Amino acid sequence: MITDRPVRVRFAPSPTGFLHIGGARTALFNWIFAKHHGGTFILRIDDTDEERSTEASMREIYDSLQWLGLNWDEGATVGGPHGPYVQSERGNIYRKYVQQLLESDNAYYCYCTPQELTEMREQALAEKRPIRYTGKCRHLTDADRRRFEAEGRKPVVRFKMPEGTIVVQDSILGESKVAHTALQDEVIVKSNGSPLYNLTSTIDDHLMKITHVIRGKDHFSNTPKQILINRALGFETPVFAHLPLVLGSSKGEKLSKRRHGDLVAVGKYRENGYLPEAMINFLVRLGWSYDGSEEIFSVDELIEKFSLKRVGKSDSVFDIKKLQWLNGHYIMKLDLPARTDAVIPFLQRARLLETDLSPERRVWLEKVVEAVGDRLTTLSDITDQASYFFTDDFDYEPQAVKRWWRKGDAVGILQGLREVLAGIDAFDLETVESAIWAYVEEKGIGRVKAMQPLRVALTGKSGGPGLFDITVLLGKAKVIERVDRAIDHLQANH
């Protein structure tokens, strides 16, 4: 039994674009499954489609996988005992097995042209018949073949689907039966000689000793074909587990690059300030649950608790709100130095922070990050959440102005506060705080009525970190400058 062997699983993307959310989730399930069983996680590159495969895409996939922490034990870039792990380098291997299939009468040459096939398909569709290759070239005579060759036709190789019902056992979906009439003689080698997915994948899974094929449900219909190819080649069939798909909206359509754009690119999430641990936690809960009440899982917990048995059968919808919630949660779990490190690239990219930080600047930055606290949903939020710490170039938000400057005597309050602040020598938290409160008390105005106008003057916003923190972090000179600017602004625009 294949299940007696040590667990070996693979993620086999085709490098035709960035790693997308669905692919990352498939990789993740494979990875945790391997880790849970102390098995091996293999990265294979299924690039038999030479038209669409690119080197750049390959690199981006490696990069995204590594960012997520899904390191592979064996495979592309790292090698291993069953390489090469890039299918375009395995041509000779496939040729050998094609020959075997031909000789054992499990495959045959087909000379139908693409045009002829298209016509056949269209006719079948028009007659409301199943779209299925008729097996026309199954019984070609040598004379037929010579005639086609003379015409200059290049044949494809088709796998001869045997008759009978095939039973597919799936660890997630259970058992299902497929009639051979639902299958057709699949093309396994193109007319230009290059082998196709169902063949290469089957051969490689065997050669690489894959025990469990965990992949998206969109591959489900390939499964009977691959089982049959396995049989024809005398291979043992791996265990299959088809993951429910990730849909793009409640309307329900498979998440795809074409329909959902950047929303599906893992790289974009990294760029937008999502944490890999949040992505992992989010992705794993799309289809999998532990006990119905736990939501937060560390990678270690996942490895311990994961089981294919608890993967559901129905497709799920990608809900970015939940990802955002998780991301905020994981940002706050970062300790201050780590959170500061995480946020730095985003500030630098926005040109709010210099590239060479002095030690004093770093200390100050940590305090800013501490003050900003849990207000970050994504790391990149730091730039609009805290820009006023780094630049004088900010606008007064219209709503803030309307609410806190247009009502009451904002100018008077700011002038009074300016005087109080200007009179402070030791510009620290306690002094600033008690001075402002003393002023508020003396004037007999509510705290909010004094502090919010000041907040708007210093930050342009009506919300944010504690006002005393902001004041101290900004420093006396800047605070006075900004209060003056606000007073001028108010008087000019009364």
Next chain:
RNA sequence: GUCCCCGUCGUCUAGCCUGGCCAAGGACACAGGCCUUUCACGCCUGCGACACGGGUUCAAAUCCCGUCGGGGACGCCA
């Protein structure tokens, strides 16, 4: 059109296998409140689902049948 799969709050899901503990639990979102100098966090409350119809049974979200709905596949793509 053909084949296959799926169907619990708006969303992710627990419960289904092994019927009663389910007048269906948790989380996100949303609404309201508390906390508070503001925003956010946190806490509390609320809103909100067994697709529908039959059957089996003392008893059905759970088992059976049908209907409807959704998805996937149907390539010399993977």
